[in-house]
Amino acid sequence: MVQLVLAAILVFGFLYLASRKRAMVPGKLQFAGEGAYGFVRNSVARDIIGAHDFQKFVPYLAAIFFFILVNNLFASIPFIQFPTFSRASMAYSLAGLSWLVYNGVGMYKHGPIGYLKLQSVPSGVSPVMYPLLVPLEFFSNILVRPVTLALRLFCNMFAGHILLVLFATGGLYLIETASPINIVAGSLAWVLAVAISFLEILVQFLQAYVFTLLNAMYIQGALADEH
Numbered sequence: 001m002v003q004l005v006l007a008a009i010l011v012f013g014f015l016y017l018a019s020r021k022r023a024m025v026p027g028k029l030q031f032a033g034e035g036a037y038g039f040v041r042n043s044v045a046r047d048i049i050g051a052h053d054f055q056k057f058v059p060y061l062a063a064i065f066f067f068i069l070v071n072n073l074f075a076s077i078p079f080i081q082f083p084t085f086s087r088a089s090m091a092y093s094l095a096g097l098s099w100l101v102y103n104g105v106g107m108y109k110h111g112p113i114g115y116l117k118l119q120s121v122p123s124g125v126s127p128v129m130y131p132l133l134v135p136l137e138f139f140s141n142i143l144v145r146p147v148t149l150a151l152r153l154f155c156n157m158f159a160g161h162i163l164l165v166l167f168a169t170g171g172l173y174l175i176e177t178a179s180p181i182n183i184v185a186g187s188l189a190w191v192l193a194v195a196i197s198f199l200e201i202l203v204q205f206l207q208a209y210v211f212t213l214l215n216a217m218y219i220q221g222a223l224a225d226e227h
Contacts, residue, residue: 007070048216072204083157095150106222168195
């Protein structure tokens, strides 16, 4: 919980300081802030949701991207070294918020009945297939999405954390046995732990990006008139 609060403060502080003194010729902090914000705005929100509807969702998408990224990066920061979303409850809470957002957007535009019909009744399919497809579509589009959204984030963060712990503690145990072979194996395990740490930084960024990208796709699907 402390990490969640700290991440929120860091994200707010960075974006506030980056935009506080805007200038035509940006300084380093403004340049970094505009580049990061522009990445989410243009490469995720505009490209996925569409040029007409994307702008109103940029603050939400940018917020969750930076929030997840900072919480993921905690796993690589010395003396913290714990990814917040390796706790399943944290990932499910964030996915639940996303579920409320994209379903709320869809119901606001199409109405509750119209939205459920769009999400559950596939177009271009014979009504004979409805008894089979409608429950599957409802289950997939309405119920399963937040679960898979949370599982993807949680499992990647949890697995990477456990892998690093395994190599670090396993390497230490082998070295402490003082056997020449075990010392070599333990040292190799530590080298692999360092290499995996750099790989984890890439995974941490990718998971923040994928979570945000899927949110944009779900919002786009909720706004669309046909599926």
